[in-house]
Amino acid sequence: MAVAILSLIGLAALVLYTVLTCYQNYRKCPQFDGPFLAKISGAWLFFHTFSGKLNEDNAALLRNHGSFVRISPDKVVTNDPVVLRHMSSPRSDFRRGTFYDAFSTQPTLRNVLSQKDEKLHNSLRSKLIRGYSGKDLPNLEADIDARIADLVALIGSECSNNKLIDFSSFAQYFTLDVLTHISFSAPVGYLTQNRDVYSYISKVSDFLQVLELGANIPTVQRILDSVLMAPFRPKITDADGMGAMMGMASKAVAFHYAPDAKAYPDMLGSFIKHGLTQQEAESEAMVQVLGGSDSTATAVRMIMLYIITHPEVYGKCVKEIEANESVFGDSISSAASRQHLPYVQACIKEGLRIWPPLQALNSKLSPPGGETVNGVFIPGGIEVCHNAYTTQRRTEIYGVDADQFRPERWLEAAEEAGKAHAASIDQGLGEDGVSVGAGGDGKTRLARMESTLELIFGSGRFGCLGRHIALIELDKVIPVLLRDFGWAVADPSRGIESKCFGVFVQKGMWLKATPRRVHDKHSE
């Protein structure tokens, strides 16, 4: 009897505690609407992150509830460009949210992506900026050309064996080889070996789901950072996966820091020149690979997929490239692509818009007293997250057909603004690497579209450092692939399998390629 009474009291206490916690959670920002479960606990966000389609679920909520929706007790998601730009602007009191805690390769060592202290972040950024902006990389384009030549040679050899191409893998082989080449002067050779070296891609794909759960749910991150999890963390001695890639980066760093090492004209060489320590360099090397390979691979895949599945668009691209054949060599420079291929450039922009390659929450924390931004009061201590999918489909910015892939919108807006064609989106990066987007207020439709598109790379003091490199890759590789091969989706009933864990895990993009041009392999 006594046991039964004690159990009942215990149960009642538990119920009371749960109810009080849920009520306290609810009170944090009751003014924002959202699913009931999200207002009282982190469960909604946990399950929707786990599902691999949080981006779409948040998009559906934003379509129903307006520009702010609550997705956990202290998190709201938005697609308001004014708010997004404000939070990252140099003088804003918003800070990085808990999201960024997940991106340290070791719990105690912060890198540029995970550093939340503003001063330390600024100082780190200033040491990295010349490497990322390409200013210290005299061979940047030539190195990318060499890897494009490998990609073309690989596709050519698969064609001659009459094989279908798994373009989802090839796109990532390409971006991994480019990044390891320009970062450490040592491409891994994914393309030449035509295989997932270190099983990096397959293992990291599984790891991304855990990474995203940690980024979105602080309790999960605390568990991942605990000593209990230490044995399961990637180590540089691992034979495969992320650990093996860290091992490779660590060797490259040691090589660069050796007492008798020469000054290499690569990103690591630039970081050393600007004062990065060896330990910091190891951590930054992994940010480059993790931050830059999946995102750019998704961009290459989706831009290609949208072009080749829109016959009229595809035809116009090929016509434009053929008309300019005489100005290109085997490779196509970024400048030539931007100057001579306005329609292809519009396709690149439209592809990045319709499918932003990174759709993570990138939460920013409101200042202690709260702040009113664009007419909305955000209480203190609330994390404001981004939904890139719907930001890039805002009809008042892109037009009523914003849900459609229609590259012409960029050329029409440019004509309206009295320009020959829409500029590349790589135009707004200041000397210090802080984006200087116009904001769009009172500007032409083109300026509003461009400054909104820029948000796919973040903005202001947190804007993507690798944007310039990613855009050069796209300027070059998309026209070369369209010039050198004819493309068709192998199974029209299936395009690509995609899961979103902030970055996309994409598989099964089977294409049929047909050579259109005889070319020599022109690598290195």
Ligand code: HEM
């Ligand atoms: C199309 C490709 C890419 C997209 C869409 C993209 C997007 C982004 C976004 C949204 C952020 C976070 C912004 C924020 O926190 O608010 C970011 C940060 C970052 N990205 Fe990229 N990125 C791309 C390619 C790359 C590449 C190729 C590299 C490396 C070469 C790279 C390196 C970085 C770094 C280092 C940061 C952290 C910057 C900082 O904290 O100051 N990214 N990127």
